[in-house]
Amino acid sequence: MLERQRVVEPCIFCRIVRGELGTEFVDQSDTAVAFHDLQPAAPTHVLVVPRRHLGGLRDLRDPVVAADLLMLVNRVAKDLGLTKGGYRVITNDGPDAGQTVNHLHFHVLGGQKLPEALA
Numbered sequence: 210m211l212e213r214q215r216v217v218e219p220c221i222f223c224r225i226v227r228g229e230l231g232t233e234f235v236d237q238s239d240t241a242v243a244f245h246d247l248q249p250a251a252p253t254h255v256l257v258v259p260r261r262h263l264g265g266l267r268d269l270r271d272p273v274v275a276a277d278l279l280m281l282v283n284r285v286a287k288d289l290g291l292t293k294g295g296y297r298v299i300t301n302d303g304p305d306a307g308q309t310v311n312h313l314h315f316h317v318l319g320g321q322k323l324p325e326a327l328a
């Protein structure tokens with residue numbers, strides 16, 4: 210089943226990382242890329258994604274990659290002007306959280322007063 214999934218339905222974010230879908234990167238680093246969400250939930254909605262496939266936050270092991278991801282979030286927020294008003298960073302890990310793409314990603318949301326958060 211896993212093998213079939215790899216062959217027939219390759220991970221959409223792995224394809225984006227490889228440049229197969231022509232998605233423009235807002236920013237990138239050695240281990241991560243940032244690009245605009247296809248269906249933005251706020252005026253600015255960027256996804257920060259590790260180049261290497263990891264299913265979700267639960268699969269993150271490498272502290273270098275962890276730091277790199279967070280620093281890319283930090284840089285994108287600054288460069289897109291989100292630090293003035295404020296912004297939110299979210300990762301959904303697993304079905305209870307509503308994760309729909311099973312490749313670790315951080316949502317970076319801002320550009321307006323955001324609705325109240327759960328946490």
Ligand code: 5GP
Pocket residue numbers: 221232244245246247248249256300301307308309310311
């Ligand atoms: P999740 O629900 O897993 O936390 O978030 C997945 C996000 O990926 C959604 O906000 C969805 O709009 C975005 N997304 C899904 N497919 C694509 C795509 O092909 N390109 C881009 N740029 N975003 C996508």
Ligand code: ZN
Pocket residue numbers: 220221222223224261262263311312
């Ligand atoms: Zn992937």
